[in-house]
Structure formats: C-alpha cells, structure tokens
Amino acid sequence: xxxxxxxxxxxxxxxxxxxxxxxxxxxxxxxxxxxxxxxxxxxxxxxxxxxxxxxxxxxxxxxxxxxxxxxxxxxxxxxxxxxxxxxxxxxxxxxxxxxxxxxxxxxxxxxxxxxxxxxxxxxxxxxxxxxxxxxxxxxxxxxxxxxxxxxxxxxxxxxxxxxxxxxxxxxxxxxxxxxxxxxxxxxxxxxxxxxxxxxxxxxxxxxxxxxxxxxxxxxxxxxxxxxxxxxxxxxxxxxxxxxxxxxxxxxxxxxxxxxxxxxxxxxxxxxxxxxxxxxxxxxxxxxxxxxxxxxxxxxxxxxxxxxxxxxxxxxxxxxxxxxxxxxxxxxxxxxxxxxxxxxxxxxxxxxxxxxxxxxxxxxxxxxxxxxxxxxxxxxxxxxxxxxxxxxxxxx
Amino acid sequence: xxxxxxxxxxxxxxxxxxxxxxxxxxxxxxxxxxxxxxxxxxxxxxxxxxxxxxxxxxxxxxxxxxxxxxxxxxxxxxxxxxxxxxxxxxxxxxxxxxxxxxxxxxxxxxxxxxxxxxxxxxxxxxxxxxxxxxxxxxxxxxxxxxxxxxxxxxxxxxxxxxxxxxxxxxxxxxxxxxxxxxxxxxxxxxxxxxxxxxxxxxxxxxxxxxxxxxxxxxxxxxxxxxxxxxx
Ligand SMILES: Nc1ncnc2c1ncn2[C@@H]1O[C@H](COP(=O)(O)OP(=O)(O)OP(=O)(O)O)[C@@H](O)[C@H]1O
Ligand SMILES: [Mg+2]
Numbered sequence: 001x002x003x004x005x006x007x008x009x010x011x012x013x014x015x016x017x018x019x020x021x022x023x024x025x026x027x028x029x030x031x032x033x034x035x036x037x038x039x040x041x042x043x044x045x046x047x048x049x050x051x052x053x054x055x056x057x058x059x060x061x062x063x064x065x066x067x068x069x070x071x072x073x074x075x076x077x078x079x080x081x082x083x084x085x086x087x088x089x090x091x092x093x094x095x096x097x098x099x100x101x102x103x104x105x106x107x108x109x110x111x112x113x114x115x116x117x118x119x120x121x122x123x124x125x126x127x128x129x130x131x132x133x134x135x136x137x138x139x140x141x142x143x144x145x146x147x148x149x150x151x152x153x154x155x156x157x158x159x160x161x162x163x164x165x166x167x168x169x170x171x172x173x174x175x176x177x178x179x180x181x182x183x184x185x186x187x188x189x190x191x192x193x194x195x196x197x198x199x200x201x202x203x204x205x206x207x208x209x210x211x212x213x214x215x216x217x218x219x220x221x222x223x224x225x226x227x228x229x230x231x232x233x234x235x236x237x238x239x240x241x242x243x244x245x246x247x248x249x250x251x252x253x254x255x256x257x258x259x260x261x262x263x264x265x266x267x268x269x270x271x272x273x274x275x276x277x278x279x280x281x282x283x284x285x286x287x288x289x290x291x292x293x294x295x296x297x298x299x300x301x302x303x304x305x306x307x308x309x310x311x312x313x314x315x316x317x318x319x320x321x322x323x324x325x326x327x328x329x330x331x332x333x334x335x336x337x338x339x340x341x342x343x344x345x346x347x348x349x350x351x352x353x354x355x356x357x358x359x360x361x362x363x364x365x366x367x368x369x370x371x372x373x374x375x376x377x378x379x380x381x382x383x384x385x386x387x388x389x390x391x392x393x394x395x
Numbered sequence: 396x397x398x399x400x401x402x403x404x405x406x407x408x409x410x411x412x413x414x415x416x417x418x419x420x421x422x423x424x425x426x427x428x429x430x431x432x433x434x435x436x437x438x439x440x441x442x443x444x445x446x447x448x449x450x451x452x453x454x455x456x457x458x459x460x461x462x463x464x465x466x467x468x469x470x471x472x473x474x475x476x477x478x479x480x481x482x483x484x485x486x487x488x489x490x491x492x493x494x495x496x497x498x499x500x501x502x503x504x505x506x507x508x509x510x511x512x513x514x515x516x517x518x519x520x521x522x523x524x525x526x527x528x529x530x531x532x533x534x535x536x537x538x539x540x541x542x543x544x545x546x547x548x549x550x551x552x553x554x555x556x557x558x559x560x561x562x563x564x565x566x567x568x569x570x571x572x573x574x575x576x577x578x579x580x581x582x583x584x585x586x587x588x589x590x591x592x593x594x595x596x597x598x599x600x601x602x603x604x605x606x607x608x609x610x611x612x613x614x615x616x617x618x619x620x621x622x623x624x625x626x
Pocket of ligand 1: 414415416422443444445446447448449450451
C-alpha cells in the first residue's frame with residue numbers, strides 16, 4: 001500500500017474515534033509541554049546567566065565589605081594580583097542630562113579599571129591619572145545610557161556636560177558594557193574616586209574591591225588568601241564572612257548553573273513521566289483499537305494486505321496521535337512563553353525570559369514522533385501478526 | 396509426484412486439517428481431500444453444517460494452511476510460500492465473498508471497493524475507473540456508490556462485496572454462502588451475478604452453499620460430509 005493510502009487509512013480510523021483520540025492526546029500534550037517548557041526556561045536562564053556574568057565586571061574576584069585604601073593597596077601588592085580596583089557606589093545623586101532626569105547608577109572607581117573591568121572604549125577616552133590627580137569633573141558612561149540619551153535627545157553623550165548631584169561633569173567616553181543584570185536603571189556612570197571624594201561620596205571606604213589575577217585558574221586559592229588577609233587585619237577568624245564576602249565569576253557561574261540544572265532536572269523528570277504516561281496511554285488506545293478491529297484487520301489481510309501494510313497503518317496512527325499532541329504541546333509552551341515574557345518585562349525583569357528556540361521545537365517534534373513509534377510498535381506488531389482466518393472468525 | 400495439470404487452478408492432494416483445541420484434544424476436520432478444479436469452472440460445494448466447507452474454502456483461498464498434504468494454486472506450491480507471497484496471491488489472484496459481507500463501516504461503498512486495489516503492489520491504472528467498472532458490473536445503482544454500507548440493504552451490501560471481489564480482476568473467486576443472509580429472490584440475483592462473471596470473464600468461481608437451487612446453475616457439485624468429499 002502506498003504511504004498516501006496508509007495515511008488516509010490512519011486518519012480515517014482516528015477520526016472515527018475522535019473522543020478517544022483526543023483523550024489519548026492529552027497525556028502527550030502535557031508531556032511535550034513540560035519538556036519544551038523545561039528547555040525554553042533553561043535556555044532563557046542560561047542566556048540570563050551569560051548576561052549576568054558579562055555584567056560581573058569585577059575581574060576574577062570581587063570582595064564586598066567596607067574596605068579601606070590600605071586594603072586596596074595590600075591586595076594590589078599580592079603576587080597573584082595583576083590589577084585591582086576599588087569602587088564606591090554613589091547613591092541618591094540626581095542625574096540630569098539635557099534637562100531630563102535619568103535613573104542612573106553612579107559608581108566611583110580607582111585603580112587599573114581598564115584591566116580589571118575589561119572595558120573597551122567605544123567613543124571618547126577613559127579618564128587617566130591626570131584627571132584623577134587634578135580631580136577633573138569627568139565621567140564615563142555605559143552604552144545603554146548612551147543609547148537611551150540618543151533616543152531621547154538625538155545627541156551623543158560624549159562631550160555633553162551633565163549634572164550629578166548638582167555638580168557639573170563632562171562625559172568624556174562611552175564604554176562597551178551594559179549595566180548589571182537585574183538593576184532597573186538607564187545605565188551606569190563611572191566617576192574618578194578622588195574627584196567625588198567628599199562631594200558625592202562622604203566615605204573614603206570602598207564597597208567593593210575587584211581583583212584581576214595573573215592566572216585566573218587560581219581564583220579559589222587567591223580568594224581564600226584575600227579573605228584571610230582582610231580578616232586577620234581585623235582580628236577575625238581567617239574564614240569569617242561577617243565583614244567581608246568574596247565571590248568569584250566562577251562561583252557565580254557555578255551557583256547559577258546549579259539552579260538552572262535543578263529546575264531543568266525537575267521539569268525534565270515531570271516531562272519524562274508525563275511522556276511515559278502519555279506513551280502508555282497511546283499504547284493502550286492502540287491495543288484497544290487493534291482488538292476492536294481484529295475482524296477488519298482479518299478482512300484487510302484477506303483482500304491482500306501484507307504484514308507491513310498493517311504494521312505501518314497502526315504505527316502511522318500512533319505517530320499521528322503523538323505528533324498532534326506534540327504540536328499542541330509546543331503551541332501551548334509558545335503561548336505561555338509570550339505571557340510569561342510580558343509579565344517578566346512588566347515587572348522589570350526584562351533580562352529574564354523564556355526562549356522557545358527552533359532547536360527546542362525540533363527536539364520536541366522528534367521526541368513526540370519517537371514516543372509514537374516506540375509505544376505504537378508493540379500494538380502494530382501484534383496487529384500485523386494476526387492470522388486472517390482467526391481474525392475473520394472473531395465475533 | 397504427479398505433475399500439476401496446466402488447466403487446473405486448484406490442486407489439493409491428501410489434504411488433512413486438524414485444529415488443536417487443547418493439549419489433549421484435536422478436532423480433525425478435513426480427511427484426505429484430493430481435489431482438482433480447472434480454470435474457468437463454476438463449482439458448488441455443498442454439505443451439512445460443520446462438515447468442513449468453510450475450512451476447505453479458507454485453505455483454497457490461502458487464508459489457512461493444511462495440517463498435511465499439498466495444495467497447488469496454479470503452479471505455486473502454497474505450502475512453500477511465505478506470508479508476503481500469500482498476501483500477494485490474495486491480492487492479485489484470489490477474491491472472497493463472505494456470508495456476512497465484511498464491508499468496512501467507516502468507508503463509503505466506493506472506498507470499500509477501492510481497498511483491494513490499494514493493497515495491490517504494482518497497480519498503476521486509474522483507481523476510479525477500475526472501481527466504477529466493478530460497481531457497474533455488480534449492478535449496484537450509481538446513487539448508492541457514495542453511501543456507507545449501513546445505509547444499504549443486505550442484497551445491496553452483497554453487491555458491494557461482489558464489486559470489491561471483482562475490482563482486482565481475480566482468477567479465482569470464492570464465495571462462502573454468499574446468499575446465506577439474503578432472501579431467496581435477492582439471493583438468486585447475487586448468484587446470477589456470479590454465474591455471469593464466470594461466463595463473461597472466465598473467472599473460476601467456487602460457491603459454498605446450503606442452497607440446492609445452486610446445484611442447477613453450476614458445472615459441478617462437490618459434496619462434503621464430516622470432512623470427506625464425494626462428487
Ligand atoms: N479455528 C477453529 N478452531 C477449532 N475448530 C474449528 C476451527 N474452525 C473450524 N472448526 C471446526 O471445524 C468444523 C468445520 O467447520 P466449518 O466452519 O468448516 O464448517 P462449515 O461446513 O463451514 O459449516 P457451516 O455450514 O455451518 O458454515 C466445525 O466442527 C468447527 O467447530
Ligand atoms: Mg461455513
């Protein structure tokens with residue numbers, strides 16, 4: 001029998017049993033939905049992790065706490081340190097650009113930031129030691145702020161004089177990073193530490209020290225050593241995390257990967273179970289129809305159907321069911337992903353998203369077809385082995 | 396071993412058929428059947444209920460195999476053929492008409508009649524033409540062609556079954572009590588259709604029947620009693 005005819009036969013048989021077919025599909029829909037949701041969420045999360053890591057612009061190691069200039073000097077002296085910077089975030093300063101208020105993170109920095117933060121300058125220049133020593137009123141902006149200002153005013157940021165906390169600063173450059181992952185700001189401005197000391201910031205202490213290592217592979221040893229050194233200078237136990245917290249890009253990646261893989265594993269198990277149950281449901285339905293149609297199968301064999309004609313017919317029916325379930329499941333994921341993404345961006349978490357990629361769709365389709373084949377094979381084989389006389393004799 | 400005559404379409408030699416009912420009980424249904432039917436013959440098989448008529452028909456139609464003895468269909472030794480080869484024979488050379496019609500309820504008359512062609516491996520012609528030709532031959536009125544079997548009378552259903560048997564242009568047509576579910580008048584017209592086929596196309600026709608009226612229509616009557624044949 002030609003494939004075209006086999007497909008006709010199968011769809012005829014399924015349409016004759018609409019209700020049962022639909023009920024059988026539900027299991028597959030749930031399974032494929034769970035699996036695609038898992039993959040879409042996983043994809044979204046891993047994109048988000050990449051986003052967060054690229055915004056982790058503190059070199060190899062980042063130390064949080066109330067850190068002094070002596071601490072920075074000590075860290076910079078260490079043999080494993082290639083470069084170190086100290087940063088203080090300036091809070092509560094109004095930023096006005098071209099007469100408009102902007103919601104901007106202002107960060108004052110000192111040290112070899114070009115090495116530690118791995119910036120590259122898109123336009124203009126970065127401030128140098130001269131600017132810092134003469135306490136020049138200069139700032140450098142991130143690209144997202146530049147883009148926003150261009151959109152709003154049609155003017156490039158570089159060369160503009162802007163107001164931070166009521167003082168005038170000149171924007172001298174734009175660097176190629178975007179602001180950190182979850183922050184809901186228009187961008188970041190970097191100002192020289194000495195310039196704003198005593199004006200925008202009223203403490204000489206840093207909130208973060210970022211360290212770039214000679215060899216990033218030693219992040220763990222170096223991290224421990226830094227923590228121990230800082231704690232010792234405060235007469236604390238060397239591994240205490242009361243005053244200082246040390247994190248590494250690596251440790252952030254690891255903890256993020258752990259979370260994603262936990263969520264993926266959970267959804268994967270749910271999806272796997274649902275698919276298995278759906279597959280068993282399909283097999284059950286196919287076994288039932290084969291039994292019900294024993295006589296019909298006998299008749300088909302009597303008029304010339306070969307074993308493979310019958311086998312293919314039942315298999316195509318089964319694959320038809322699971323593929324349809326697969327398509328509905330994928331569609332469901334896609335629709336829910338749109339809602340989820342809308343909700344996420346409405347709540348400001350625009351960097352977190354659910355991504356239904358072509359790979360996900362392809363994989364889900366393959367899985368759906370595969371389930372149809374695997375669970376259809378046994379009933380199909382049973383049907384194909386029926387002896388025509390015996391089949392025709394059944395009442 | 397005796398040669399198979401070129402004229403014969405069915406050659407049974409010392410055929411036995413037993414059914415295993417349980418480990419200890421076997422039912423012996425056919426005993427030492429030796430029978431030759433020639434191409435173009437119109438044959439009736441008669442005998443009481445349970446005598447083994449259907450069992451014999453199933454063997455002749457390659458739906459079942461003998462327990463012992465040989466069966467040649469034309470020059471093919473059926474006992475040596477595999478499942479696919481048997482299916483091929485049933486597809487192109489042998490057609491059945493059953494007492495209970497065995498039409499598929501989900502399909503229209505037209506689709507039912509087309510089915511054997513769809514199972515024919517090498518069929519290249521026009522499906523529609525062949526189906527129309529067969530339906531015309533079986534004299535089913537055209538306005539019923541696209542009805543479902545359950546919208547037809549018993550006689551009309553049997554005509555559909557005849558059309559389905561014809562569509563493949565078989566060499567052998569086996570009818571197991573084709574009139575069993577029909578009143579005598581409808582039954583007669585179905586029998587007329589079968590004799591007509593035999594006369595016009597030279598199709599070999601074997602009819603199993605209880606109906607003694609059939610004996611007058613056929614070339615030859617074979618009687619079977621308790622699995623043994625008499626002519
Ligand atoms: N598959 C089977 N298993 C067991 N016994 C069988 C089987 N097929 C037929 N028989 C037995 O073989 C005998 C002959 O059956 P068969 O159907 O050939 O009779 P028949 O001559 O066609 O009868 P009827 O005129 O009632 O149709 C019966 O006794 C029946 O019980
Ligand atoms: Mg019978």
